[in-house]
Amino acid sequence: MASEAIRPRGRPAHTPGTTVLAYTPNGRRIITGGSNSAIRIYTVGQDGEPKTVDEGVDGHMGIGATNESFIMGAEDGTVWQYEIESGRMENLLVRCALPVRDIAVSNDGEWAAVASDELTVKIVKIEDMTKVKYLRDQAKGTKHVTFDPSGRYIAVSCTDGILYIYSLLAEEPELVQKLDAAIRRLEPEDEATSRVVWHPDGTAFAAAEATRDIAIFSTSEWKKEKVFSGGHNGDVTAISWSPNGALLATAGADGQVLLWETKTQKVLQRYDFPNVINLAWHPSNNSLSFTTSDGELFIYEGVVSSEHQPLLQKPLQPAPIFPGSLAEISDNVRRPLTNRPKESIERRVGTPDSLDDILGSDQGMEDFVDDDDGAGYAEGVNAFGKRTNQHLDEINGHAEKRLLTSYSKPRTHPSLQPGSTPWRGNRRYLCLNLTGCVWTVDQETHNTVTVEFYDRELHRDFHFTDPYLYDRACLNEHGTLFSNNPTDGKPATIFYRPHETWTTRADWRTQLPRGELIRALALSDSYIVVVTTKDYVRVYTLFGTPFKVYRQKSPAVACVAWRDYVMTIGNGPVASDGRTATLRYSVENVKRDEICQNEDVVALPEGAELQSVFFSDTGDPCIYDSEGVLLILQHWRNPGQARWVPLLDTTQMERLASGRKEETYWPVAVAQDKFHCIILKGGDKYPYFPRPLLSEFDFRIPISETAGKGVGEQDEGLAQSGDGKFEEAFIRGSVMLSLFQDLLGSTNATSTQRAELARKELELDKILLQMLAVECREGEERGMKALELVQMMKDRNGKMTEAAVKVAERYGRGVLEDRSGMMPKPVPMSAAPYITTVRNAWKGPGSLAKSRQHFVSPLTHPLASSRHGIPNEPWLGPLSPTLFSQTRFRPSVSDGLNGNSINDHKPPDERILKLGRTLRTLSPLLPTLLINPLPPKILSPSVTLHLFPSTHPHLPTVKGRTLYRAALWTVPVAWSSLPLVGNVRLQVLSERIVRAGTVLDPEQVSDNECGDERLVVRWKTEPRGEDHHSEASAATRSMNDKDRLESQGNGRLSSSKDGINKGLSVLLGGDAPIFPLSKEEQFTGLFIFSFDEEGRISSHTIEHADDAAGWERTAKFVSLTDWLIGKARGSLEPVTGPGLAMQSCQGYQLCDGASNMIQG
Structure with a gap:
């Protein structure tokens, strides 16, 4: 067929021999190389001389291009990267021992594949040449290599006629298919091609066969699906798909360049151009470029005639491997309407205006049509001047049809299967x-x-x-x-x-x-x-x-x-x-x-x-x-x-x-x-x-429109843009925090999840702090909003309020600084109003373990009010009079109706059970804790002992069971008592349970701690008898005389006012006693225990009662007995005020024996 476009003239580019060409992906330039050292860079749309790069080596055999650079492979085995704008030789990407035969660049422009006479194909990362992948399954040298459009596969054409398909999805390429006889055997110097040319949709590829036909292989089955036959009378030398895949261009040794229609595999146009060995379509225009073995370049504008140009203007077309016509597989095809009665078709609603009002009166128009010939087109009228209904159907005619079609079927949302797509092709x-x-x-x-x-x-x-x-x-x-x-x-x-x-x-x-x-x-x-x-x-x-x-x-x-x-x-x-x-x-x-x-x-x-x-x-x-x-x-x-x-x-x-x-x-x-x-x-x-x-x-929650850039609004727009960024981050963080709180409220929160919750709250406070800085920077008129931001902070540990004060101080906002410093502490996380589940069990008749679900009561007031650090006078709300009551509880009869068990669906928490056993074992051993060692079963292997950390932080921390027992034995030296003589007994004044992470325990939980419970025991030494001083003086005199030490009395304390056991005193801080005794010569202190995930003691802290960092400055605690009873059952009465208590939804009746066991 003749073409309407003007036949292009050849542009001399290189000396006769092998030539290569490539378009940049944006279609702005064409790069060519040949057997000489020159490289030509043509600008599309300009007829001037191309830019020539003379730095190249001789014999360019392969080429690949991106928008910024192009890559050339030469006969000497080198692969160089050049900059397009300057033509400067930038990097030596890779070197081969044998001549390079082909170069391919992936669609994303990140990787370049190098085919050579070697048995290995190298895939090098363009921006980092140290990253190289290897394809090693070839038995002969490689003639061509090509990436598929998605970068999922790479095809390697070998000189022995075997085609290798590798998958690039994994870190290392994997051979997925080996096709024998899919391409013909060729020598590296042959002009005929065995290149695999991928269809733009990636589902198929084309390859020239030995029969001079072009076969289409599908990637799903890796088998031949269609054949473009009867086109060339010589070897096929070049193949190229149009950008939309609707056309295929081929060149042959018979001097013909053919354009094929993909759908029908028929030849649309023929052109006579001899010695063409490379073809390339323009990425978007109706243009085809090709080079010849004579060293010429042809740029054919309008290569597709106007008759067939609509094919090139279509969107991406599927590969010719599907049955049926393209109309059947197109999503845009108009579906035929199903047959239906005319009455069921929705009619257009009439206009509100009357036709008579628009056209006016038709008086005098009665004789506009005269039925002169009696054809009947002038219809008769009745006595009222109206047309009769003789042209209509009978009144009762087709009654059934009217009944069936009077109501249309409701239009509902079609069914939806998430993640699926409709058929496209096959x-x-x-x-x-x-x-x-x-x-x-x-x-x-x-x-x-x-x-x-x-x-x-x-x-x-x-x-x-x-x-x-x-x-x-x-x-x-x-x-x-x-x-x-x-x-x-x-x-x-x-x-x-x-x-x-x-x-x-x-x-x-x-x-x-x-x-x-x-x-x-x-x-x-x-x-x-x-x-x-x-x-x-x-x-x-x-x-x-x-x-x-x-x-x-x-x-x-x-x-x-x-x-x-x-x-x-x-x-x-x-x-x-x-x-x-x-x-x-x-x-x-x-x-x-x-x-x-x-x-x-x-x-x-x-x-x-x-x-x-x-x-x-x-x-x-x-x-x-x-x-x-x-x-x-x-x-x-x-x-x-x-x-x-x-x-x-x-x-x-x-x-x-x-x-x-x-x-x-x-x-x-x-x-x-x-x-x-x-x-x-x-x-x-x-x-x-x-x-x-x-x-x-x-995620980006829509909050506000991007600020405009109008005249006089640019500065204000920038400020609003920064503020809007923080506002969006705050809303998004609040939503994600709420979702996470709901998740923890419905499950047993682990220590990791609780730490994640604290982190999310901290991130939210940081955003509010950034918003506060913006408001302070804007001026004093933003003070009310700035104070509101401070009030919105979660501030679990008080650090954010201090940071807010520093921000206000930095920008000179004195009023805001004062008001921020006066704000009360927010509710800590441990008292946050979300549901937590606590598992407990008790042994009833038949040894049946029962579990209940408890809920932390929401607090309406903070646990304590303080400006800085540990509160001096914290306030805790009064406990409910029936909270953890020891009276019997009778479960509702309806709990067990209809076969429903009154047990919760979740199993008992094993840790709570183990913790309860540990507390029951520990409680009777507290008076003799400094004399008799605790049983190993309630001690963690990595148990730690902290001695007076509030007043003597220099004292070392003891870790391990053995060192723990030894260190406990030396503790009485702190108040000038010797455990070497007699027994040091304690009187337990109170045993109380508190929560970690509150104002009472602001420190973070250590690595070996799992729970947030703390057992606080207040104790004092037993009072001394009348004969104590004489016995102590005798002991002192005998030690000063270096006589042997004799035990005086049974169970009495031995005092040392002069630092008798200097070795232990020096170990704990000096010759003098660490703490002086009271007038009654009694020492009062605190034991603070924490527990690990097995319910064992993980840390033990000993403090002086007067320097306990806030542990004894509270009005209300939960006693150990009440805590144990509360873990086993709950109260139906809600908590009347804020406190460290739990409100139970349902509970169980405890038998007397179990109650006595717990209290003992």
Whole structure:
């Protein structure tokens, strides 16, 4: 065919011989190389002389280009990188021992593959040449190498006619396919090509065969699908796809350049250009460039005639491996309308104006048409001047049709399977998430299903033939779930295949009742959920046991599952226009049979549709709508308290602010506080093959519009922009903190989770501190808002208030500094108003262990008021008179009705049980603690002893059971008593339980501590008898005379006013006693115990009662006996005021024996 474009003239570029060329990805330049040392850089659209680079070496055999640089491989084995703008030789990327034959650059411009006569292909990172990957499976030298468009595969064409396909997904390339006889055998110097040319959609590649035909191979089966035949009469020397894949250009030794239509594999145009050995399409224009073995370059503008130019203007076209026409696989094709009665078609509503008012009166127009010839087109009128109804049907005619079509069927939201895509050609994704993907290929008589994982070290990909034609799937780390809806009347099937099993029979299959089809299914770590066309919700265990069946209150749309929780979505009531006005959702814990949210509304704006629904990695429901907004469900565990909070509006992201990018986002998951999605371009609505890479975006809650840049508003806009950044971070941090608090409130919080909660609170306070700095910088008129920010701080340890005072002091805000310093301390985390679960057990008749769930009562006042450090006079609210009461409690009779156990669903906390046993063992041993060692079973192997840290911080810390016992023996030296003579007995004044992390214990929990309980024991030494002084004096005189020491009296104390045991006194701080005795010659002190995860003593601190850092300056404690009783049962009466107490929902009756045992 003749072309309408002017035939281009050849541009002499190089000496005769091998020539190579490449476009930059932006299409602005063409770079050519040849057998001489010159490199030409042409600017597209300009006819002037090209830029010439003479620094190159002779014999350029391979070329690759990015927008900033290009890479040349030469016959001497060197591969150089050049800068495009200056043409300067920048880096020697790699050197080969034999000549380089080809260069390929990945689409992302990060890697360059080098093919040479060596048996190894090298893939070097362009920006870091020290990172090199190797392809080593070739038996002969390599002639060509090419990346696929997604960078997933690389194809290596060897001179022995074998084609190697490697996967680049792993750290090291992996050979996935070896195709023999797919290409022809060629010598390295032959002009004929064996290059693999990938289709732009990545699902197929083209390669020249020995028969001079071009074969198309699919990447799914790695087999030949189509053939472009009958085109060339000589060897094929070059192949190139058009940018959209609709056309294929080939050149041959017969002097012909051909343009093929991809869909039909027919030749559209022929051009006579001899000796063409390289072809390249312009990335966006109707232009084809090619070089010849004569050293000439041809740039053919308008190579595709106007007759066929619409093919080049189409969007990305699929590879010619799918059955049927392109119209059948295009998402934009208009679907044919189904036949329906004319009466059922919605008619346009009339205008509010009367036609007579618009046209005026038609008086005098009666004779406008005369029926002169009696043809009947002038209809008769009745006595009233109106047309008769003789042209209409009978009044009762077609009554049945009118009845059937008088009401149209309501338009509801279609069913939704998260992570799936519709058919495109003969393939589709059944599931795509962070674990991997499941995709299927239609083979007409059956399907082939492939399951791929991102982590191939944990699971291996698998592939199987699917005769059941599965149309839905779910995938997680434990298994893969499939379902189908047969069209031949057979029952729907559910098929589950676990990834790991220790039994012989692993997978299972079950069928639904005939006539019931599956609308959506979900898979969690515990259950399988299916919603059907009969609005049934069917729940199965992972081993196929039916667990629950019930009917949903609204027509089913979708379902998702996470652990024991199931979320179902259905259509709401139909509005007056026949459409479903809203969607309704329900959240249920199927294991406990508890409904968290019941038929609440899904927050969708008018006209928007639900695009995806899923649980986050922390178990919070999320939705993504067609408006591009991601929302998360907050407080969903509390019935009636749930609300949808926007986390990200993708239309307001910074990457779209310039307006240059037109892209949408296909949701995948919410994990690690990020939105994971697939970026779609070119108007695509769903991802396609090859599997695209996942992208992740940080949350950004829409708070305010970006400040304008108008005249006089630039400075104010910058200030608002910085302030808005902190405000958004504060709102986002508050939402994430609230979600995390809800999670901890519904589970047993571990020490790691409690530390994470403290960290989140601290990060939130830091944001408020940054906002405070902005307000202080703006001026004194912002003082009220600045003070409000200080009041909003959590401030667990008081450091943030001190930091706020320093910020106010820095900016000279004296009033704010004074008010910030006067603020009371906020409620600490240990008294935060969220639910915690405490497990306890008691041995009743039959040795049945029972457990209860307790809740920390919300505090309305801070535990203590203080400006700095440990409070001198803290205030604690009075305890409830019935709190931890020792009276009997009678459980409600209704607790055990209907077979429901009054026990909580969670097992008893073993640590609480062990801690209770430790306290009961320790309590009677306290009076003789300094004499007799404690039993090892209640001591941690790494137990530590701290002696008087408040007043003598220089004293060493003892660690270990042996050193702990030895150090306890030396403690009485602190008050000039000798444990060497007689016994040192103590009188226990009180035993009390406090919480760590409060104002009473501001220090952080050490590494070996697990719980936040502290046992505080106040004690004093026993009073001394009348004969004590004489005995002590005799002992002193005998020691001064260096006589032997005799024991005087039974159980009496031995005093040393002059520092008799100087070695121990020096060890503890000097010759003199550390603490003087009272007038009664008695020493009063405190024991402070903390406990590890096994309930054993992990640390022991001994303090003087007068210097106890606030331990004895409190009005109310929880006694040890009350604490033990409170752990075993609770009080139904709420706490009347704030305090270190727990309010119980339900409790148990304790037998007398158990009560006495605890108090003993």
